[in-house]
Amino acid sequence: MGRAGACADNAAMESCLSLLQKNLLDRGSWATRLELRLAIVRWLEKIYHRKRRRGRGKLTPVEFETMIINAVAPAA
Template sequence: MSHDFVGATSGPNQVWLTDISEHPTREGKLYLCAVKDCYSNKIVGYSIDSRMKSGLAAAALRNAIALRSPEGTIVHSDRGSQFRSKKVVRLLKNNGLRGSMGRVGSSSDNAAMESFFSLLQKNVLDTRRWDSREELRLAIVSWIETKYNRRRRQRALGKLTPIEFEMIYAAADAA
């Protein structure tokens, strides 16, 4: 059974998706773990490191938790060892979050995360060869913070950006 979470939420922090991507530089690989809220498609937490260890996933989730203060959120990932680690499982449990994992080989489960990574690939990674990890790290952070979350209008959000979508619907809920 596929978990089709996208569009199935009625508010923020109900379902988050998370995954890790790998990016080459002349200096070596750089890994990005991102956490995406299914409600607004906003990247709510991320971590970047030169090693793909459980600490990468834990740091991304810690950042999302610190920014969002979620309760009972489902955190959906693939079955990668980083997401099954004691560190990540404990972090979810200690913060009242529920882990959810896709079936092995089920690409539809994380299609929404793959679309984010595809946009990152097209808009940042494929634009040139990256000399250093630090140079690429800064480019990724800049793109997420200024372009993806704040400027990229999304058809699924009624042509709003993720930040506009959350602000408008938060105001409507408060009224």
């Protein structure tokens, strides 16, 4: 990754944008850019980050963050 022409460079972002398009943008309309921005942030935080699995452990970002916080707390 990182080289010009590497096919996997944009795959993760394209996957995210595709899901955003299908699950949010194609299903509604917004009166202002601020409403659209809030809808996108809400979708990312409430849906995408809580359900999407990644990495070898297949944890969602929220599950991974909780695991790290719980592992670090006793050490502190």
